[in-house]
Amino acid sequence: MIWYKDNDADIAVSTRIRLARNVEGTPFPNALSDKGEVTEKIKNAVLASNSTLAGEFEFINLDQKSKTERSALAEEHLISPQMISGKGQSVMISRDKTMSIMLMEEDHIRLQIIQSGLALSEAYETANRVDDVIEESLAYAFDEEFGYLTACPTNAGTGMRASVMLHLPALRLTDNISRIISSVNAMGLTVRGLYGEGTKAYGDMYQISNQVTLGLSEREIINKLKSVVDQIIDLEKKAREGLMKANADYLKDKLGRSYGILKYAFSMSSKEARELISDVILGQNLGILKKGKMSALECMVKASPAEMGGQKPEERDLKRAQFLKENI
Amino acid sequence: MIWYKDNDADIAVSTRIRLARNVEGTPFPNALSDKGEVTEKIKNAVLASNSTLAGEFEFINLDQKSKTERSALAEEHLISPQMISGKGQSVMISRDKTMSIMLMEEDHIRLQIIQSGLALSEAYETANRVDDVIEESLAYAFDEEFGYLTACPTNAGTGMRASVMLHLPALRLTDNISRIISSVNAMGLTVRGLYGEGTKAYGDMYQISNQVTLGLSEREIINKLKSVVDQIIDLEKKAREGLMKANADYLKDKLGRSYGILKYAFSMSSKEARELISDVILGQNLGILKKGKMSALECMVKASPAEMGGQKPEERDLKRAQFLKENI
Numbered sequence A, B: 001m002i003w004y005k006d007n008d009a010d011i012a013v014s015t016r017i018r019l020a021r022n023v024e025g026t027p028f029p030n031a032l033s034d035k036g037e038v039t040e041k042i043k044n045a046v047l048a049s050n051s052t053l054a055g056e057f058e059f060i061n062l063d064q065k066s067k068t069e070r071s072a073l074a075e076e077h078l079i080s081p082q083m084i085s086g087k088g089q090s091v092m093i094s095r096d097k098t099m100s101i102m103l104m105e106e107d108h109i110r111l112q113i114i115q116s117g118l119a120l121s122e123a124y125e126t127a128n129r130v131d132d133v134i135e136e137s138l139a140y141a142f143d144e145e146f147g148y149l150t151a152c153p154t155n156a157g158t159g160m161r162a163s164v165m166l167h168l169p170a171l172r173l174t175d176n177i178s179r180i181i182s183s184v185n186a187m188g189l190t191v192r193g194l195y196g197e198g199t200k201a202y203g204d205m206y207q208i209s210n211q212v213t214l215g216l217s218e219r220e221i222i223n224k225l226k227s228v229v230d231q232i233i234d235l236e237k238k239a240r241e242g243l244m245k246a247n248a249d250y251l252k253d254k255l256g257r258s259y260g261i262l263k264y265a266f267s268m269s270s271k272e273a274r275e276l277i278s279d280v281i282l283g284q285n286l287g288i289l290k291k292g293k294m295s296a297l298e299c300m301v302k303a304s305p306a307e308m309g310g311q312k313p314e315e316r317d318l319k320r321a322q323f324l325k326e327n328i
Helices: A035-047 A067-075 A120-137 A169-173 A177-186 A218-264 A270-285 A296-302 A313-327 B036-047 B067-075 B120-137 B169-173 B177-186 B218-264 B270-285 B296-302 B313-327
Strands: A012-021 A057-061 A090-094 A099-103 A109-116 A160-167 A189-193 A205-210 B012-021 B057-061 B090-094 B099-103 B109-116 B160-167 B189-193 B205-210
Touching (some): A035 A090, A035 A099, A035 A120, A099 A120, A109 A120, A120 A160, A160 A218, A160 A270, A169 A270, A177 A189, A177 A205, A177 A218, A189 A218, A205 A218, A218 A313, A218 B218, A270 A313, B036 B057, B036 B090, B036 B099, B036 B120, B099 B120, B109 B120, B120 B218, B160 B218, B160 B270, B169 B177, B177 B218, B205 B218, B218 B270, B270 B313, B296 B313
Antiparallel strands (some): A012 A109, A090 A099, A099 A109, B012 B160, B057 B090, B090 B099, B099 B109, B189 B205
16 A cells, blocks of 8 residues: 555654665666666566566656656655656556665665555565565675675665654644754764755654664664654654643644645645645644545645646646645 | 624625714713713603604613623624723613614714615614604704704714725725825825724724714715715725736635634634634625625624623633634
């Protein structure tokens, strides 16, 4: 199931595991003039394999997709933002959209598992299984000392990036978010605003991920991330309880107004939509607001500029307001 | 019918005629130690009369009413704001609430007719009829040269103040309101913001009235006022058409958002309520917004601090939001 479907986004929104892999004896994509041959090799390793993977994936040549279609895939986190305007790239996406194998991004293979909620171990096991199937037909570039070799040395070693997306509106409302970002960074993890950067994240969505890929095992990386994420979730829960205890009327008013604007505005920018939907997600999780036709998280994803189609911004803003009115 | 009931407030909201009268040979109220005797005389002239008036009016001794009850009467424009905290004052109100006879305000008698819409001639004729009935039993203080004598000389002559309440949101949105107030003032008429003063009027409600009561006949005063009011109504109509032509999307968005906030806020000040309800009145009259359970104008009157009861302001704000959510 795609990560944002029927997902009530109660703090831990989604989990992602990404493995970077390269085919032995072949230059990295940026130094590779003919990307077709190695693409074909990897495609066959997945689709012609005798494992269960064969029937699960669909191959998409991104050169044959419009910029809008590619942007929509990026909004769903099925390709990386760089792949919106890339060349010679492709992706294999599983039917349930939890797995995507990007080809000819920075590395030959970027295998990604994305699931709703906090599910680091499950996602890692799935990634491992797919990785093993590919490795049955392909030799990876691997070094005894450095582990998996990657185009950028920061990815070498495990080649793994594990990340959890967290919805942290109460930590923002209580002015704790900057402090928390600093201490997470100090622990060697990275915090990224999902829309907008750092403390200016629109929609209060933050992605916490490991920075180091070398010198720790996959299991160690996941355990460290899990422990920090659990602490942040706990802080967000406490901040919500505190707000409800001290400022329930203020909160009901603020979140209700955001819902009212989403219900009755006639035009809306994507930045405003994300901010208001963040309030609605919080309100629904606190039991202040009722759930709509579509999950509020899905509304946030679908209200992106790419999903709203390629018209003029003003037309998109009208279309977005209409979409949100009907679905939130 | 009370002026704000089922009134869609399409620019001309209400019309008011007020006549100031004093009983011959009796000091004005501010110099009168025993107000009881003259009050009784006037009360009898109305209630004991053999005319149709007798059954129409109810007598209210304001000394027996709480400050909140008196404030609510003032919000309905059935007594003047000064009477909220006065002493020895009373009022006779007609069952349909279109007529009120205030006793021992600045003058012995302040007879007021208030109707919805623009109805200067009708209101004046009604006032005249009631005035005649009272005069059958009472001699008024009257001077051949100065006309009706009043406590304040600015009311002498006809003793009449005629006024029309106009809802002028488009003239505010197009930044024309200050200019119009200045030219109306220059024509010898007075413009008052109904809630807040002048150009800072909350709710875009303006009362246009005659300044001069001496030297012109009642008919002349009414004709002059009518002609200026007709012009302002025309300007507001043109401003609305202009906005709909040039900025329909902006208008639909702005008015829709105001409606959404009224529908989903949990707490609301009276100032904000008036501003948002003004948008809703405009939206309903432009066909952009649907009508609610109660007319938006009635919601504006009923959302006043007095109508919301005498609790703490924060409690009133919660009660007001609840009331508006249900009725707008």
